[in-house]
Amino acid sequence: NAGVTQTPKFQVLKTGQSMTLQCAQDMNHEYMSWYRQDPGMGLRLIHYSVGAGITDQGEVPNGYNVSRSTTEDFPLRLLSAAPSQTSVYFCASSQGTRGGTQYFGPGTRLLVL
Amino acid sequence: KQEVTQIPAALSVPEGENLVLNCSFTDSAIYNLQWFRQDPGKGLTSLLLIQSSQREQTSGRLNASLDKSSGRSTLYIAASQPGDSATYLCAVFGLGGSNYKLTFGKGTLLTVNP
Secondary structure: OOOEEEEOOEEEEOOOOOEEEEEEEOOOOOEEEEEEEEOOOEEEEEEEEEEOOEEEEOOOOOOEEEOOOOOOEOOEEEOOOOHHHOEEEEEEEEOOOOOOOOEEOOOEEEEEO | OOOEEEEOOEEEEEOOOOEEEEEEEOOOOEEEEEEEEEOOOOOEEEEEEEEOOOOEEEEOOEEEEEEHHHOEEEEEEOOOOHHHOEEEEEEEEEOHHHOOEEEEOOOEEEEEEO
């Protein structure tokens, strides 16, 4: 199993541009989630999904959009990038919807100029 | 709103020492608590998961305890090694008002000196 994969590993954007961060898992996990990690702020939940077609907001959802059309994929869309979205983004997945062992991807470093 | 606090923020110890990392949370309505390790520039790796009905979990030199009623958990690392140097994070998976959500502490940066 590849586990949780994220692409790209690093991206530079200009303010106002849009992009999609990709996340995929091959473990047939129901629960998937996106976090951002910032110095001094820790990891904060952006959006999560408990299954295909079901998504919900986390702590910091503004400026981000998600969809879950398949069990495997959970892309995160930045609609109009802002410097405040410069961060490291992590995707995670787990079996079930009641908080099983979380498997994290390697992260995407995003710089918005 | 669930809040998770980790103390200390940083810890430096000599190799071979036993150590304890602390985690506290404000809302005891949780499904479980997990301890993670994060190496610089890497993703998180789950070390131990304790269900709300359990008191402790062990894996090798690691032992994690959970006291849900008081909102506390500890991670005990025995006979520390330089390879244990990393940031350790705890996170609680909430139910009720914070359903389906994992809330993280800010982590403890551990340095084990040879």
